[in-house]
Amino acid sequence: MNVMWDVQERTCAICGRVFIPKAPHAKYCSEACRREHDLRRVKEARRKGAKPKCDRVDRYLAGSGPAHDEIMAMRREVAMRN
Structure with a gap:
C-alpha cells in the first residue's frame, strides 16, 4: 500500500x-475514540441548550393535536429513562 502523504x-x-x-486528517486513534468525541459533543450541546434536529422534525410532522401529544409523551418517557 502506497501512502501519498508524509507519515x-x-x-x-x-x-x-x-x-x-x-487518513491525512485523522484526529482519533480508533472508532471508539471517534464515538466518544461525538458523545461528548452531543452532551455539551445538550448542556448549552441547543435544540436537536429531531425536535424540528417532530413539530413539522405533528404540529398539534393527538399525534403531537403522542410524540411529546414518548419524548418525556425517553427523557425519564436517561
Whole structure:
C-alpha cells in the first residue's frame, strides 16, 4: 500500500495515545475514540441548550393535536429513562 502523504505520528484528541493516521486528517486513534468525541459533543450541546434536529422534525410532522401529544409523551418517557 502506497501512502501519498508524509507519515507523521499524531496524538489522539480523546485518549492522548500516539498513532499513525490511516487518513491525512485523522484526529482519533480508533472508532471508539471517534464515538466518544461525538458523545461528548452531543452532551455539551445538550448542556448549552441547543435544540436537536429531531425536535424540528417532530413539530413539522405533528404540529398539534393527538399525534403531537403522542410524540411529546414518548419524548418525556425517553427523557425519564436517561
